[in-house]
Amino acid sequence: MPTGFGLMFGGLGFFLLMAALGYANNLLYFFVFFLLSVAISAMVITDRNVHRVKIETCSAPPCFANETTQVQIELSNTGTQSSYLIETKIGASTSTIESLTPAIPSTANIEWTPSRRGWHTIPKLQIQSTYPFGLLRSWKVYKSSEKILVFPARIGSRDFRQKESDSNLAREIGIFRELREYQKTDSPQRIDWRSSIKHQTLLTKNFDSDQTKSFTFTWDQIQHLEDFEARISQLCLWIDDCERAGVTYSLEVGGFLSGLSRGPAHLQKCLQFLAELTEEQVK
Amino acid sequence: MRLLFFKNIPLAIAYAITVLVVAPDAPLWTTGIATFALVYKFLCEKYDWPTISRRMTAGFSLVVFAAVYVQFRNILTQEAATALLLAVSSLKIIDYENDRDHRLIFILGFILLALKPLYSIDFYWLIPLGVCFTGYWLSLLNKVQTHPIRFLFSLFVVSIPLTLVLFFVFPRVVIPWAEAKASKQGMVWYSDTLNPGSISDLINSNILYFRARFFDSAEVRRGLLYWRGSVLTHPVGLQWLPSTLPTDHGKAAPERNILHYEIILEPDMNNSSLFGLERTLSLESDSIQIQKKSNGVFKSLHTILKQTSYEGYSSLRAYDTELPTPEMREIPKLGEKLTAWIRKVQPKVKTEKEKMDLLKNFFSDGSFVYTFHPGTYGTSKADGLDEFLFLRRKGFCEHYAGSYATMARALGVPSRVVVGFQGGSYNSFGDFWRISTKDAHAWAEVYIGGQWQRVDPTAWIAPLRIELGAESFFSLPEEERQSLSFANAKNHNSNFLLNWMDQSSNLLDHLNYKWTNFLLEYDTSSQNDLLVELKNNLGWLVFSLILLAILIRIVLRWLQPRQIKRIEATLIFHDICIWGQKRDLPRALFQTPLSYLASLRLQFPEYKDFFSEFENVYDSALYNPGENPLNLKTIKSRWNKIKRETPPTIS
Numbered sequence: 001m002p003t004g005f006g007l008m009f010g011g012l013g014f015f016l017l018m019a020a021l022g023y024a025n026n027l028l029y030f031f032v033f034f035l036l037s038v039a040i041s042a043m044v045i046t047d048r049n050v051h052r053v054k055i056e057t058c059s060a061p062p063c064f065a066n067e068t069t070q071v072q073i074e075l076s077n078t079g080t081q082s083s084y085l086i087e088t089k090i091g092a093s094t095s096t097i098e099s100l101t102p103a104i105p106s107t108a109n110i111e112w113t114p115s116r117r118g119w120h121t122i123p124k125l126q127i128q129s130t131y132p133f134g135l136l137r138s139w140k141v142y143k144s145s146e147k148i149l150v151f152p153a154r155i156g157s158r159d160f161r162q163k164e165s166d167s168n169l170a171r172e173i174g175i176f177r178e179l180r181e182y183q184k185t186d187s188p189q190r191i192d193w194r195s196s197i198k199h200q201t202l203l204t205k206n207f208d209s210d211q212t213k214s215f216t217f218t219w220d221q222i223q224h225l226e227d228f229e230a231r232i233s234q235l236c237l238w239i240d241d242c243e244r245a246g247v248t249y250s251l252e253v254g255g256f257l258s259g260l261s262r263g264p265a266h267l268q269k270c271l272q273f274l275a276e277l278t279e280e281q282v283k
Numbered sequence: 284m285r286l287l288f289f290k291n292i293p294l295a296i297a298y299a300i301t302v303l304v305v306a307p308d309a310p311l312w313t314t315g316i317a318t319f320a321l322v323y324k325f326l327c328e329k330y331d332w333p334t335i336s337r338r339m340t341a342g343f344s345l346v347v348f349a350a351v352y353v354q355f356r357n358i359l360t361q362e363a364a365t366a367l368l369l370a371v372s373s374l375k376i377i378d379y380e381n382d383r384d385h386r387l388i389f390i391l392g393f394i395l396l397a398l399k400p401l402y403s404i405d406f407y408w409l410i411p412l413g414v415c416f417t418g419y420w421l422s423l424l425n426k427v428q429t430h431p432i433r434f435l436f437s438l439f440v441v442s443i444p445l446t447l448v449l450f451f452v453f454p455r456v457v458i459p460w461a462e463a464k465a466s467k468q469g470m471v472w473y474s475d476t477l478n479p480g481s482i483s484d485l486i487n488s489n490i491l492y493f494r495a496r497f498f499d500s501a502e503v504r505r506g507l508l509y510w511r512g513s514v515l516t517h518p519v520g521l522q523w524l525p526s527t528l529p530t531d532h533g534k535a536a537p538e539r540n541i542l543h544y545e546i547i548l549e550p551d552m553n554n555s556s557l558f559g560l561e562r563t564l565s566l567e568s569d570s571i572q573i574q575k576k577s578n579g580v581f582k583s584l585h586t587i588l589k590q591t592s593y594e595g596y597s598s599l600r601a602y603d604t605e606l607p608t609p610e611m612r613e614i615p616k617l618g619e620k621l622t623a624w625i626r627k628v629q630p631k632v633k634t635e636k637e638k639m640d641l642l643k644n645f646f647s648d649g650s651f652v653y654t655f656h657p658g659t660y661g662t663s664k665a666d667g668l669d670e671f672l673f674l675r676r677k678g679f680c681e682h683y684a685g686s687y688a689t690m691a692r693a694l695g696v697p698s699r700v701v702v703g704f705q706g707g708s709y710n711s712f713g714d715f716w717r718i719s720t721k722d723a724h725a726w727a728e729v730y731i732g733g734q735w736q737r738v739d740p741t742a743w744i745a746p747l748r749i750e751l752g753a754e755s756f757f758s759l760p761e762e763e764r765q766s767l768s769f770a771n772a773k774n775h776n777s778n779f780l781l782n783w784m785d786q787s788s789n790l791l792d793h794l795n796y797k798w799t800n801f802l803l804e805y806d807t808s809s810q811n812d813l814l815v816e817l818k819n820n821l822g823w824l825v826f827s828l829i830l831l832a833i834l835i836r837i838v839l840r841w842l843q844p845r846q847i848k849r850i851e852a853t854l855i856f857h858d859i860c861i862w863g864q865k866r867d868l869p870r871a872l873f874q875t876p877l878s879y880l881a882s883l884r885l886q887f888p889e890y891k892d893f894f895s896e897f898e899n900v901y902d903s904a905l906y907n908p909g910e911n912p913l914n915l916k917t918i919k920s921r922w923n924k925i926k927r928e929t930p931p932t933i934s
């Protein structure tokens with residue numbers, strides 16, 4: 001299809017042809033015909049420029065919904081001449097490869113922002129070019145069958161609500177050493193009430209230095225959120241924050257028990273579950 | 284990012300040359316605007332001068348629009364459109380800063396270039412037009428394009444066949460609307476009046492007026508080439524004026540001794556006179572309507588606004604026997620000296636021959652000087668004539684022709700003055716005569732023996748002017764011109780004046796003649812003839828097309844970059860990647876070719892030597908393509924052998 005410039009050029013050609021007809025000027029005829037012939041030849045080149053390009057692979061790492069990820073597309077040139085100014089496009093995002101040499105693949109990275117969680121096929125990919133003069137845009141469409149896992153959006157409050165009654169939710173793990181008198185800076189959760197009653201003074205537990213916090217995330221903690229997706233997003237945010245902070249965590253939703261751990265594999269397991277979670281699973 | 288106009292060198296050069304090409308046809312003030320715009324833009328980009336805002340340039344464009352309208356009373360005529368486009372496009376140069384501006388200048392530039400053929404179809408313009416055409420296209424190419432000039436010329440070569448087909452086959456339909464808007468600014472010089480000095484002003488330039496070609500290999504001497512334009516019959520002192528001539532409805536031409544010639548006339552907005560040799564019986568043309576007037580004058584029904592060709596038929600036997608009108612016997616008011624001279628000599632000459640001899644002797648006595656700087660003559664018209672004939676005796680052809688005709692009438696011989704051209708420059712390459720403004724001439728015709736006969740007093744006073752031609756004669760110094768005027772012209776060899784520069788000029792002129800003739804002549808009937816000819820010679824057509832295709836292929840191979848070796852190596856590598864993938868060793872994303880080949884070497888030790896050698900060959904093929912092509916051929920055959928030996932896939 002002609003570009004805006006191509007339409008303008010077409011108008012120029014028409015106008016000059018009319019002038020040549022009107023003035024019956026053979027030199028003007030020659031000029032116009034040569035101009036149009038060059039444009040037509042350029043259009044053929046534009047088409048062949050795209051025709052030579054082939055998509056070898058199309059992949060993207062797992063990502064979060066509403067966040068931009070890079071879709072990697074490997075392009076190769078199956079012809080014997082270089083292809084120039086190859087644009088790969090997903091939606092409004094484009095990436096341009098300036099020169100694609102025959103038999104030497106190049107990779108284009110296009111930004112893509114999935115809007116929903118779950119398994120997605122890579123959106124429709126368009127390879128286009130206006131090379132050499134920008135008169136014509138030639139394109140072809142590629143639909144990938146490869147699927148990408150999109151984790152839920154990381155939306156919600158970063159403050160984790162902790163009721164006193166939920167003392168088991170944030171456990172402290174460590175080797176108990178001794179009891180000592182309560183100090184103002186001590187957390188109330190460390191108070192050993194039994195020993196305090198016995199000794200008629202407030203006593204707190206003192207652990208060895210290998211203390212770490214851990215969190216357990218359950219569906220009940222997010223009952224205050226009405227929207228199902230909002231709840232999933234909140235859990236996702238907390239899990240991600242924990243992973244970043246190096247804190248161990250576990251996820252207990254529906255029948256799913258992740259166990260207390262941390263690390264990429266544990267994160268993947270939890271987030272994948274959340275990405276695939278349906279309403280039926282939590283009822 | 285802001286684009287810089289002068290950083291895009293092809294665009295800057297193309298536009299600057301476009302201005303030069305169009306400048307001769309545009310008003311001076313628009314050329315001035317264009318020059319100012321280019322200089323100002325250069326200074327802004329080079330020395331960070333403050334730029335003019337787009338609002339201001341838009342305002343200037345409106346002013347230009349109004350000025351063009353005031354000057355031309357129109358904006359759609361050829362001249363108005365040229366002026367407007369030149370000025371507006373140059374104001375756009377000042378605004379230039381993004382791709383959109385670039386494309387607009389590209390479009391405007393092409394329109395300006397396309398206007399040039401409307402003013403001139405000379406092939407000399409093809410070179411600057413070609414440079415601009417190339418420059419504009421080149422400016423659109425992205426920097427990533429390797430060898431852009433080669434690429435562009437390949438594109439041009441490939442476009443030639445379609446261009447030729449369209450040019451020769453596209454129907455030539457004439458739409459009359461454009462004729463009314465055509466340029467009214469051709470050369471303006473030819474006048475139907477003769478004033479002292481009017482012809483001498485013209486010889487300062489050497490502008491081509493028309494070309495003449497004789498058919499049937501006729502041998503023609505320069506001295507006989509009198510191209511008649513207008514006939515003037517009404518004298519006022521040294522000035523002669525035309526009278527309205529009736530149409531001559533003519534008689535049949537004699538069939539023998541016909542001199543057939545063709546004239547290609549340049550445009551002249553002030554002129555509808557057509558030029559023909561003496562004793563021309565008829566002029567014919569497919570493109571203009573010709574009227575034959577009395578006194579052997581031919582006129583076009585319309586002024587000559589574009590290059591026009593016509594054919595003439597002349598015969599030495601076609602004497603002009605048209606009876607002189609009373610006007611041609613009319614004796615103007617004469618000065619005292621001339622009146623006294625007439626009274627003195629008239630009783631001595633009774634016959635027409637005696638009168639002619641008397642006049643010839645009067646002018647040939649050696650006292651007259653042929654010069655185009657004689658000064659002005661007399662306070663009154665009659666006194667001016669006396670002063671010329673009896674006192675100063677210096678003048679140009681118009682003085683001699685006019686005064687001779689007056690004296691002839693005073694002696695009772697009907698006479699008239701003819702204005703046109705004499706001689707021309709012969710182009711041996713193209714076998715045609717080039718008649719320029721330098722060849723402008725005036726002479727007299729007298730009615731004796733029942734017919735009109737030419738008398739050229741210049742031939743007695745400056746015979747070399749007639750024999751050598753104006754261009755050669757006026758290139759002589761004044762002193763030599765004077766001394767040679769009295770020499771025997773027959774002993775003078777004109778060939779020594781031709782040097783290699785003239786030969787080159789003649790060759791170019793010949794090529795230009797062929798070119799303009801071809802462009803002028805190719806019309807509907809020529810097209811039909813060509814198509815019939817092609818139909819009758821299909822075999823030659825096919826052969827020519829095949830030959831053309833082969834030539835284009837050769838040119839393209841020469842123009843395209845030599846990346847064949849590089850491509851062969853990469854194709855082999857691509858094949859190796861597929862082979863490796865089928866054997867559970869695919870090339871990883873971002874893995875370099877050499878790294879992958881190293882992996883293959885490790886994985887397939889039986890082919891270690893091959894992969895090792897291919898690494899070197901691949902490396903040199905990509906970075907030193909010309910090096911040792913034999914290696915590549917050997918590698919290729921070895922690889923094919925490996926492929927044959929190994930099973931299709933290994934599970």
